[in-house]
Amino acid sequence: MIRSIIMRGIKSANGKQELTGRDIITGKNGAGKTTRAQALGISLLGYVPGGGKLATETMKLANGDSMTMGLDTDDFTLQRSFTRKGAKIEQTIELNPPLDEKSNADKEKRIEHELGKMPVMLDFNEFLSLTDMKRREFIFTLAEEADEETGELNDKEAMIEALRQKITLPDDSDPQQIEIYKNDIKECAEKFEDGLLLQTNLQNIHSYAKEQLSFWKKERDKSSGASQKIAEYKNNLTETDLSLEANNMHLEEMQAKYIQLTGELAKINTENERHNEYNRRIHQLAQEIAALTDAVNTESADAIKDDIEYYSGLISQKDNSAAIEFAQSQVLYETNRIPDFEKNIEKYREEYQTARAQKAASESLIKKIKEHTGTCPIDPRIKCEHDFKDFMMEIGLEAHKFDTAMREISQSGTAARADLETARQNAKNAQDTINRLRQEEITALRENEQIQRTLNDLQGQLRKIEGFDAEKTARITAKREELVGLLPEGFELTEGYEELLPDVAEVYPITSTKELIAEYEATSSKISEIKAKIAEQTKARNALATLRSTMVDGTMAEYHTAAWKRIADEFGPKGLQGELVKNTLTPLTHAVQEKLDKMNINKAFFFQTEDEKGKEIFQFGWCDAEVRDKNKNSLPLKSVGKCIGEPRNFDALSTGEQMLLLIALMTTIIEWTNPPLKVLVIDNAENLDSENIIRVLNGLTTAGMNLDNIIFSGVMDIDPATVPDWRVWDLSGGAVQ
Numbered sequence: 001m002i003r004s005i006i007m008r009g010i011k012s013a014n015g016k017q018e019l020t021g022r023d024i025i026t027g028k029n030g031a032g033k034t035t036r037a038q039a040l041g042i043s044l045l046g047y048v049p050g051g052g053k054l055a056t057e058t059m060k061l062a063n064g065d066s067m068t069m070g071l072d073t074d075d076f077t078l079q080r081s082f083t084r085k086g087a088k089i090e091q092t093i094e095l096n097p098p099l100d101e102k103s104n105a106d107k108e109k110r111i112e113h114e115l116g117k118m119p120v121m122l123d124f125n126e127f128l129s130l131t132d133m134k135r136r137e138f139i140f141t142l143a144e145e146a147d148e149e150t151g152e153l154n155d156k157e158a159m160i161e162a163l164r165q166k167i168t169l170p171d172d173s174d175p176q177q178i179e180i181y182k183n184d185i186k187e188c189a190e191k192f193e194d195g196l197l198l199q200t201n202l203q204n205i206h207s208y209a210k211e212q213l214s215f216w217k218k219e220r221d222k223s224s225g226a227s228q229k230i231a232e233y234k235n236n237l238t239e240t241d242l243s244l245e246a247n248n249m250h251l252e253e254m255q256a257k258y259i260q261l262t263g264e265l266a267k268i269n270t271e272n273e274r275h276n277e278y279n280r281r282i283h284q285l286a287q288e289i290a291a292l293t294d295a296v297n298t299e300s301a302d303a304i305k306d307d308i309e310y311y312s313g314l315i316s317q318k319d320n321s322a323a324i325e326f327a328q329s330q331v332l333y334e335t336n337r338i339p340d341f342e343k344n345i346e347k348y349r350e351e352y353q354t355a356r357a358q359k360a361a362s363e364s365l366i367k368k369i370k371e372h373t374g375t376c377p378i379d380p381r382i383k384c385e386h387d388f389k390d391f392m393m394e395i396g397l398e399a400h401k402f403d404t405a406m407r408e409i410s411q412s413g414t415a416a417r418a419d420l421e422t423a424r425q426n427a428k429n430a431q432d433t434i435n436r437l438r439q440e441e442i443t444a445l446r447e448n449e450q451i452q453r454t455l456n457d458l459q460g461q462l463r464k465i466e467g468f469d470a471e472k473t474a475r476i477t478a479k480r481e482e483l484v485g486l487l488p489e490g491f492e493l494t495e496g497y498e499e500l501l502p503d504v505a506e507v508y509p510i511t512s513t514k515e516l517i518a519e520y521e522a523t524s525s526k527i528s529e530i531k532a533k534i535a536e537q538t539k540a541r542n543a544l545a546t547l548r549s550t551m552v553d554g555t556m557a558e559y560h561t562a563a564w565k566r567i568a569d570e571f572g573p574k575g576l577q578g579e580l581v582k583n584t585l586t587p588l589t590h591a592v593q594e595k596l597d598k599m600n601i602n603k604a605f606f607f608q609t610e611d612e613k614g615k616e617i618f619q620f621g622w623c624d625a626e627v628r629d630k631n632k633n634s635l636p637l638k639s640v641g642k643c644i645g646e647p648r649n650f651d652a653l654s655t656g657e658q659m660l661l662l663i664a665l666m667t668t669i670i671e672w673t674n675p676p677l678k679v680l681v682i683d684n685a686e687n688l689d690s691e692n693i694i695r696v697l698n699g700l701t702t703a704g705m706n707l708d709n710i711i712f713s714g715v716m717d718i719d720p721a722t723v724p725d726w727r728v729w730d731l732s733g734g735a736v737q
Contacts, residue, residue: 001708002071002679005043006079009067011035016072020727024697025713027731028442033713035061037683039069040711041123043078044115044679046091046108049123055082055089070094073677076114116675123681124662127669132618139588139618163188167566177559184212184563188571202571209568216564220557251530258527261520268513278486285483292476297468304462311455318444320437327437330430334423341420348413352406359402362395438732439717585609588668595664596622599699601692605664606647621649622661655687663696664703671706678707685714694722701725 001021007013013035017025025033038061041049047058059082061067070079077096082089093107101107111117119126130138163185169178191205369388464471585607592605603622611617623646650658663682670678685693693716704710712726720728 002040002073002677004072005036005040006068006070006072007035007039008069009064010039010042010061010069011063013039017729019709019711021709022701022726023709023711024716024718024723024726024728025711025731026716026718026728028445029715031731033715033731034683037681037711037713040071040679040681041119042069043071043080044111044677045117045119046080049119050125055091058082059084059089073115078111078115113676115677118670118673118675124659124666127666128662136618139584157189163567163570166570167563174559176556177562180556180559181563184560184567187212188567206568206571209564209571213561213564213568216557216560220561247530247534251527251534254523254527254530258520258523261516261523265513265516265520268516272513282483282486285479285486289476289479289483292472292479295472297465299461299465301462301465304458304465308455308458308462311451311458314451315448316444318441320441324434324437327430327433331427331434334427334430337423338420338427341416341423344416345413345420348409348416352409352413355402355405355409359399359406362399362402366392366395366399438730442732588672591668591672592664595667595703596661598703599660599664599696601660601664601695601699603661605661608649619649620661620665621647621653623647656689656692659685659687660692660696663700667700667704667707677709679709679711680704680707681711681713683713685712686716687714690717693718697723697726 002019004019005017007015007017011032012030013032017036017039025036027033038048041047042058042061047053047055048061051057059067062082062084066081066083068079068081070077077094079094081092081094083092091104093104093111095101095107095110099110101110127135127138164182167181167185169181188205188209191208192201193204369392589605589607596603596605603624605622606620608617608619608621650661653661659682663680667680670680688696693712697712700710718728720726
């Protein structure tokens with residue numbers, strides 16, 4: 001379990017954040033909640049989860065030229081430091097206790113061995129950003145050992161034998177067909193790769209089988225018409241060879257001419273476009289200058305100033321720090337008194353028991369003497385005439401003294417308990433005062449922020465109104481200067497110049513490209529004609545060569561087609577792949593559902609592996625509770641369309657609902673992955689409403705019992721009494737027990 005997070009020089013944080021294993025970190029914006037999550041992520045991974053992995057990206061969090069972050073566990077300490085040295089950033093890693101690690105790479109291996117590296121523990125987006133296929137691969141890495149039915153396929157030779165058993169041909173089949181089946185099965189098995197997930201191997205083999213099936217289907221179809229096509233192409237083969245070379249030479253000549261014409265036309269078009277742009281901009285500037293000249297400031301600054309004065313007077317400074325500090329001193333004072341009161345109570349309890357025992361002993365002795373008058377108290381068979389009256393009076397006085405002492409001790413104990421209760425109540429009242437004062441500061445801060453935004457808008461409007469004339473003059477001047485730069489020399493912007501602008505365009509003549517375009521189009525058309533002819537000739541020649549080289553026996557192609565069809569079916573979604581999906585996702589679905597139930601979230605979790613058209617996908621979501629009940633806590637894996645009610649995909653959920661589902665899913669994933677250190681970090685928890693936060697926190701006490709650390713952080717107002725198994729850290733001013 002992580003006992004503390006170390007922070008030095010990261011943002012504004014310095015020191016340690018102590019952890020208990022179940023921690024809620026709250027506080028206002030900027031208090032350092034996210035900083036703690038980032039420091040934890042950098043410590044474990046070497047970078048901020050969800051951010052860039054380069055040291056330059058990580059170093060952006062430093063408030064100087066160096067920063068250090070780390071963590072303490074029960075028996076291991078890790079610290080990472082980043083230091084900027086010129087243009088480089090140097091990272092150093094310190095481990096305690098150290099072993100024989102020499103390089104950072106060795107230390108990273110040690111960290112992974114001691115703590116593990118699992119980014120999804122620290123940032124849900126590491127999982128959400130994956131594609132459907134990558135999510136599928138990630139989920140299947142969590143699967144338990146394959147059952148006996150599919151486990152044999154992890155061995156190549158066993159897989160060959162299993163396939164042979166599944167698609168065995170009758171003994172009276174064509175021996176050539178039997179041999180083709182055996183060879184195709186062996187070829188299929190060669191696509192099996194050691195070290196890959198079983199699911200990946202099945203997908204690869206299934207894809208390969210479909211490719212082979214498609215190939216042999218084409219070969220089967222081609223073999224039936226190959227002879228007739230060869231005869232047709234033979235008639236044209238001689239003519240094709242004779243004219244193909246001449247056409248290629250002609251094409252080269254036409255393409256050279258085409259390139260030349262293209263260059264000339266592009267040069268002329270560029271020049272014409274430049275002239276067109278000059279003319280367009282000239283008229284645009286003239287219109288803009290005229291519009292600016294006619295523009296009048298119709299708004300008054302007086303009303304805006306009045307509003308600014310009014311809102312400025314609404315800003316208030318709420319500083320309860322002195323009162324909070326006084327209340328904190330009261331909490332500390334009363335808390336420090338409590339152990340003394342408790343010790344006094346215990347002391348009085350022991351003194352009372354001692355006095356009562358002594359009183360009882362005295363009374364017992366008196367009773368015994370009275371019962372044995374005339375005989376020895378030790379043995380009644382012995383006659384004794386001794387008079388014990390004085391002794392009994394002395395013992396009686398002692399008993400009375402013990403009785404008086406008991407009353408006095410009882411009174412002192414009652415007073416001590418009253419003092420203890422008073423101290424506890426005073427401490428609670430002082431803490432309530434602290435919470436109230438802090439809430440007042442937060443409320444005032446939010447109100448001031450809203451007022452300041454209004455003031456900023458008003459001040460912006462005022463600047464615009466007061467600067468209208470200056471802005472107008474500046475813009476007119478700038479546009480006139482640009483216009484003068486575009487006009488030909490000698491043209492002056494005198495009064496009425498706008499009417500002369502249409503004639504100015506004649507200074508920039510447009511070169512005619514009509515004849516050049518006609519020649520260009522004719523050349524292009526000729527090239528297309530020659531290319532089409534060459535393509536047909538080449539196609540005819542190549543088709544004949546292909547027919548001759550690829551024509552296979554029709555019966556052989558039919559056998560291969562049948563073999564690969566059966567292999568593809570065995571490895572497809574309706575065969576082994578579908579069985580593996582069911583065996584893997586069913587227990588995972590139930591595990592996530594169990595987490596939701598423990599958190600009292602009345603929803604039914606599901607995975608979806610096919611869409612309505614049968615296309616393979618990999619998504620997840622939940623349904624309403626009544627759907628879950630009717631389906632006995634499970635949903636069809638193949639199609640959610642079979643569900644009763646309205647299942648909703650993850651992307652269709654609200655932000656808060658997504659967080660609820662992800663907490664259940666990620667808790668399960670962490671448990672199934674089983675890293676050495678199991679941590680779940682939930683940042684921005686304020687996306688959950690107050691009811692769901694308490695429900696999830698108390699539910700996670702059971703649902704997340706296998707996790708070492710769970711950290712909730714966000715702008716939240718949580719009463720510690722509602723979450724007794726959690727430690728609440730208020731970064732606005734200390735820890736709340």
